[in-house]
Amino acid sequence: MPKLVDRRERREAIAHALWRVVDRDGWSKATMREVAQEAGVSLGQLQHYFSSRTAMLTFAMEFDAKATSDRIAGSLPTLGGQPHPRQVLRLVLAEMLPLHPEARASSRLNAAYVLEALHDETLRNQAGVGLREGRSMVRELLRQAIADGRIDEDRDLEIETDLILSLTGFTPLLELGVIQPAAALNAIDAHLDRLFTG
Amino acid sequence: MPKLVDRRERREAIAHALWRVVDRDGWSKATMREVAQEAGVSLGQLQHYFSSRTAMLTFAMEFDAKATSDRIAGSLPTLGGQPHPRQVLRLVLAEMLPLHPEARASSRLNAAYVLEALHDETLRNQAGVGLREGRSMVRELLRQAIADGRIDEDRDLEIETDLILSLTGFTPLLELGVIQPAAALNAIDAHLDRLFTG
């Protein structure tokens, strides 16, 4: 065979190209040919690594989820050794909102994916699992903070979890320029200030 | 000419068909042919009323915006003569979240439209204006409530406005079944309870 190639690496390069196309031109422009061109490969080569468009999209979403969690994990050390959960939540939210180029691309990819998932059983389950995992993490963080007395213990865990997640609702406002990034962060800070005691 | 026809009525019937197709099958399936079939008209007839796909989409969005505000206006009397702004906000939010079939269809149409608008200057402006109007209404409601002493006067008007709007972030959680409608309403109530005094 030819110079044996790292399939995983190739696939990730293509997924990254898809990520760029969706960010720049939108989900509907993310065709096999367009992605192939963006990745600098031929259509045939792309099809060699992804047997169908759905397979490519599925892989790209996993790749994107990993990239986002890596970004968060990479920024966590910024907060020091034993970071306050308030700062952790602020960081997570800042990475989920379109506040900088990489987060924006992830946000757009996710939004398009969710929309597509609404009318496709398989995708819906996959997207649902991802969101559920995210919610569980936030919930666990809040549960611990309550146990540690950093949040008033008569706050309802489920409700507070959901309210944190709802802050991602700033996305369309930010994308359309209705509010500025600073305003979103101010609102997030205000909410977190009221949530945590002291 | 033939039986002279109410053009506005025809266009609204088509817009309503588009609305149904997007709700059921997704934005990408909302092609001219599909919408025509759903509306029970021929492709040629659809083209007679909308000279281009963009024109159809633009009209459909205006139609949808009006339908949503009509729904809200229609439910307002439920709250009695001088409704508490807390109840008004609750009602508005309930109509913007996918909590019942009509609101769900509107929500899906809006989401798809925003996504499309990100990469189209004209649409982006149009969508931005709509969102800005919505924000202004919420802001005015809160401003009045502060003036009336129903909200603590040291709350920041802009921040509270944005936090209310962010509650629409429940949409993807609801659509993918991560949370139940009751949970979303509980969270909304908790937020509003803390916002309003007494």
Place this chain on the structure above:
DNA sequence: ATCTTTACCAGTCACCTGTATTATGTCACT
């Protein structure tokens, strides 16, 4: 040296898209 597997590519297929064109009614008005 031959075989088998992997990598890649140009071309083709059937299908679907928005739009444009053409034809044929239908009715009001002069």
Place this chain on the structure above:
DNA sequence: AGTGACATAATACAGGTGACTGGTAAAGAT
């Protein structure tokens, strides 16, 4: 009666889509 604006339909067109084909080349295994 006929003329002209409107309503509706059927069809054609050019472009783009995902998927598939056969073929060529490279390199490890036998």
